[in-house]
Amino acid sequence: MKKTLALLATVVIVLAGVMVVRAARMPSMQGPAPDAVAPIAVDTTGAAEHLGSAVRFRTVSYDNGVNTDTAAFRGLQAFFDSTYPLVRQHLQKEFVNDLSLLYTWEGTDPSLPPIVLMGHQDVVPVIPGTEGDWTHAPFGGEVADGSIWGRGSMDxxxxxxSALEAVEALLADGYQPxxxxxxxxxxxxxxxGLQGAREIARTLQERGVGPIDLVLDEGGAVAKGLLPGVEGAVALVGIAEKGYVNLELLVEGPGGHSSTPPNQTNIGILAEAIDELEEHPFPAHFEGPGRALFDYVAPEMSFVPRLALANLWLTKPLVEHMMLGDPESAAMLRTTTAPTIIEGGVKANVLPITARAIVNFRILPGETPRSVLDRVRSVIDDDRVKVSISGGDSVAPSPVSDPGSPAFKMLAGTIRQVMPEEDVKVAPYLVMGGTDSKYYAGRSNAVFRFLAAPIGPDGLKLVHGTDEHMSVEGLATSIAFYQQLIRNADGG
Ligand SMILES: [Zn+2]
Structure with a gap:
């Protein structure tokens, strides 16, 4: 007995020692510091006014693409022409599908693969009735309290x-890419993005453009105070994005009078199917792109969280359990299941002949809309419930871009160059929503999603929410970032 205890104690001590050593030795993934660059002068006041002006054009996208105010888009585009005369003079501007914009800034060496800097002109609507909740009018574009306010200021x-300001400034400098x-x-x-970004990508493909060296779109930002255990700023660069599929669950059967119901009604059958889905969530995949974030962030963490993350060989079940307990981190590890619509019944005393639900799934890279459909059918396992893809509405998850690639390293170096005082750490991550960059799948191995502006703990709520605003300082950093990125893409 004594011997067993002594052995056990030795094992525990050795294990603890191994864990501590692993945590202490965890190598930083940040790589060597990039060459310092002279601070980039940005006309911050002018740029803030320009972003404010852009916000004033109500380029709203409504569901189903109806009621598009084309005059607002044309107004925004005319504003670009008048505000960025050098861009107008030196870049070739084309309209794709009438309202999307494609500018070409011809490089001096046509043998080099190009880069694509993306963004979108449209914004989401302001929810009717909430206009009065905004501190500054949602389409006022006011510059106040160190920020530019309004719908689209951030998204x-x-x-x-930022891209237009950067190119205009580089042109004023006499720069030629x-x-x-x-x-x-x-x-x-x-x-x-079916009419816009998809068509732009197709246009480039038809012209034989590619492979593309770097595609940069929205989707990540500089997170401050978002990641537990990390004190400083973390630049989250999206290396992949989830797909989605809406599945319809339909139960049809005899109706009748509610006074003589069967043991299980159509509504009961449907409810049971939804319950089965929630009881059997998709399996967690710790080794996917969600994991990449930890590999980069863990070495920068305080000791206790680092102890756990440096020893996943032992702690993985615990870490996974903790992550799955929180909806935000759970979404990084698995395909999510969200029933969003349920209908059935018109009258209190009539049994409905149909009951229907829509369930929205956000698909992890590695799975497909089809594999989600198959799994849902097998989980429900009830012939009375017809499961189909609702309205053909699905998008496959994007491929995963390599954080070890030269393009990622160049991007990371640029971020650190333009934010030298922040000691920012750069980390890859999985984007939960969708962006226009998905249309470059297969056209480039380096599709990244990032905005070089800080986003606080409340920042994500502002996107598509009330009081959306962008700090003037963040805008200035973003402009400097694009300038430096274009230079670095040419080798600095
Ligand atoms: Zn957006």
Missing amino acids: DKVSVI GRTVYLAFGHDEEIG
Whole structure:
């Protein structure tokens, strides 16, 4: 007995020692510090006014693409022409599908693969009745309290304005890119990008453009205070995005009078099917792109969380359990299941002949809309419930871009160069929503999603929410980032 205890104690001590050593030795993934660059002068006041002006054009995308105010888009585009005269003079501007914009800044060396800088002109609507809740009018574009306020200030006119400001400044400097730079600004990202970004990508493909060296779109930001255990700023660069599929669950059967119901009604059958789905969530995949975030962030964490993450060989079940307990982190590990619509019945004393639900799934890379459909059918396992893809509405998850690639390293170096005082750490992550960059799958191995502006713990609520605003400082950093990125893409 004594011997067993002594052995056990030795094992525990050795294990603890191994864990501590592993945590202490965890190598940083940040790589060597990039060459310092001289601070980039940005006309911050002018740029803030420009973003404010852009917000004032109500380029709203409504569901189903109806009621598009084309005059607002044309107004925004005329504003670009008048505000960025050098862009107008030196870049070739094309309209794709009438309202999307494709600018070509021809490089001096046509043999070099090009880069594509993306953004979208459209915004989501302001929910009717909430206009009065805004501190500043939602389409006022006011510059106040160190921020530009209004719908689109963050999502995503800041990207469009930053890219245009950067190119205008580089042109004023006499800069000529070595490789061709495309600016691709879709007009319907908020409703899927089918008419805009998809057509721009197709246009480039038809012209034989590619492979593309770097595609950069919205989707990540500089997180401050978002990740537990990390004190400083973390630049989250999206390396992949989830797909989605809406599945319809339909139960049809005899109706009748509610006074003589069968043991299980159509509504009961449907409810049971939904319950089965929630009881059997999709399996967690710890080794996917969600994991990449930890590999990069863990070495920068305080000791206790680092102890856990450096020893996943032992702690994985615990870490996974904790992550699955929180909806935000759970979504990084698995395909999510969200019943969003349920209907059935018209009258209190009539049994409905149909009961129907829509369940929205956000699909992890590695799975497909089809594999989700198959799994849902087998989980429900009830012939009375017809499961189908609702309205053909599905998008496959994107491929995963390599955080070890030269393009990622160049991007990471640029981020650190333009934010030297922040000691920012760069980390890859999985984007939960969808962006227009999905249309470049197969056209480039380096599709990344990032905006070089800080986002606080409340930042995500502002996107599509009330009081959306962008800090003037963040806008300035974003402009400097695009300038440096274009230079670095040419080798610095
Ligand atoms: Zn957006």
